[in-house]
Amino acid sequence: MITYRADILGVNIKNERMDLFDNHFGKSKNLLPKDGTVNYYGVIFPAQEANRYFNALLDSIAWRNDEAVIFGKKIMTKRKVAWYGDKPFEYTYSNVTKNALPWTGELLQLKDVIEKATGETFNSCLLNLYHSGEEGMAWHSDGEKDLKKDGAIGSLSFGAERKFAFKHKETKEVISLVLGHGSLLVMKDKTQTHWLHRLPPSKLIRRPRVNLTFRTIELRLVD
Numbered sequence: 001m002i003t004y005r006a007d008i009l010g011v012n013i014k015n016e017r018m019d020l021f022d023n024h025f026g027k028s029k030n031l032l033p034k035d036g037t038v039n040y041y042g043v044i045f046p047a048q049e050a051n052r053y054f055n056a057l058l059d060s061i062a063w064r065n066d067e068a069v070i071f072g073k074k075i076m077t078k079r080k081v082a083w084y085g086d087k088p089f090e091y092t093y094s095n096v097t098k099n100a101l102p103w104t105g106e107l108l109q110l111k112d113v114i115e116k117a118t119g120e121t122f123n124s125c126l127l128n129l130y131h132s133g134e135e136g137m138a139w140h141s142d143g144e145k146d147l148k149k150d151g152a153i154g155s156l157s158f159g160a161e162r163k164f165a166f167k168h169k170e171t172k173e174v175i176s177l178v179l180g181h182g183s184l185l186v187m188k189d190k191t192q193t194h195w196l197h198r199l200p201p202s203k204l205i206r207r208p209r210v211n212l213t214f215r216t217i218e219l220r221l222v223d
């Protein structure tokens, strides 16, 4: 069991209750200059609620080290992952096929919040647990063939604040931002076709972070 707690995260407790369903959740204008759409909604949960979700996710998600096959060699990542969905979808990435687990209560609540915030729908969620800033994710795009083409991906972050960056595949232009505790970022339209994204490692960050990317998988059921 993982025993990190939000109260050791040093996150500031804000008292104001954000009015989540007014004001479009404070959706930003498009952060990308062209070839895709990325909206940062900022922190959408009051800190105490974000802390509660962070702790609940650490405890209740079936975290596992990720397997990947790189140059035919099986490796295990330090980062932990989990995969949930409406149905036991099969999902392949890094050459390894996984099956989605049934939604937990917290995941369904979070899915509902971001569906209302964005006006999109999602049927699955990939979760990542980075134990510290030493763990990150290299440049990639989420263009797996099982994903709905140009579908929205809703990314919720809890725990340590981390930098996140986009790089245009041709011009190499880089756009970066910081993803806050309890924040929502949405990538959609042609973003995955034209831009890479990454979570850079940082030796300065000692605290864990949980990221949830809500996605739409085109149906492929396991028998």
Ligand SMILES: O=C(O)CCC(=O)C(=O)O
Pocket: 126, 128, 137, 142, 155, 164, 197, 199, 211, 213
């Ligand atoms: O941790 C993040 O913010 C991003 C994770 C990501 O890009 C992915 O799971 O595809």
Ligand SMILES: [Fe+2]
Pocket: 140, 141, 142, 197
């Ligand atoms: Fe990604």
